[in-house]
Amino acid sequence: MQTTVTFKNLNPSKHYKAYVCDKLDRFDKLLDNPAEANIVLSVEKLRHIAEINLIGDRLNINAKEENSDMHAAIDLVLDKLKKQLKKNKQKIRNRRSGSKESNRNKSISRESTTYPEDSEKQIMVQNIEYKPMDIEEAVMQMNLISDYFLVFTNSLTDRVNVLYRRSDGDYGLIQPNA
Known part of the structure; x- marks a missing residue:
C-alpha cells in the first residue's frame, strides 16, 4: 500500500509515521486491489487529530478521529477505517450474491x-x-x-x-x- 503521511502543527516524527504505516499494512488483506492511503496527523491546541483517506479501485473511505493522545487517535481512526472496510466488503458480497433474475x-x-x-x-x-x-x-x-x-x-x-x-x-x- 502506498502511504503518504502529512504532519500539521506537529514536528515530523519517524515514530508516528512507522506506527501508522505498520498498522495500515495489516489492512492489505482486507483490500482486493492496491490502494493509496493519505494520512494527516495534526495538533490543534490540546487535540491530536488523525485523519486517513483510503483511495483504491472503486473505493474511497475517509475516517477522522481526535483524542488527547496521538497514539489513541491513530488507534481510533484505524478501528473506524477497519469497520468501514468490512462494511464495504460485505456490501460488495451482497451485491454479487444477488439474484441474476432480478x-x-x-x-x-x-x-x-x-x-x-x-x-x-x-x-x-x-x-x-x-x-x-x-x-x-x-x-x-x-x-x-x-x-x-x-x-x-x-x-x-x-x-x-x-x-x-x-x-x-x-x-x-x-x-x-x-
Whole structure:
C-alpha cells in the first residue's frame, strides 16, 4: 500500500509515521486491489487529530478521529477505517450474491407499501419501461422530459443504465461494472 503521511502543527516524527504505516499494512488483506492511503496527523491546541483517506479501485473511505493522545487517535481512526472496510466488503458480497433474475426484470410493478401503523411513511413504486438507446440519445430524451432521472438500456453494452440530472445542471451516468 502506498502511504503518504502529512504532519500539521506537529514536528515530523519517524515514530508516528512507522506506527501508522505498520498498522495500515495489516489492512492489505482486507483490500482486493492496491490502494493509496493519505494520512494527516495534526495538533490543534490540546487535540491530536488523525485523519486517513483510503483511495483504491472503486473505493474511497475517509475516517477522522481526535483524542488527547496521538497514539489513541491513530488507534481510533484505524478501528473506524477497519469497520468501514468490512462494511464495504460485505456490501460488495451482497451485491454479487444477488439474484441474476432480478437484474433482468424489465418492469417494476406499481404498488404502495405502508410501514407499521405508528408510521405514516409510504413507498411508492413506479412502473417504468425503458428502451435500448445510446448515451447521446438518452441525454436528448433527458432534455425533453422534466424528470430528474432516466432509466434506459445502453445499446452498446445491453445493460441497464441510469442517467440523472445533477444539482449543477450537468448529467451523471450510473452504469453497472462489467
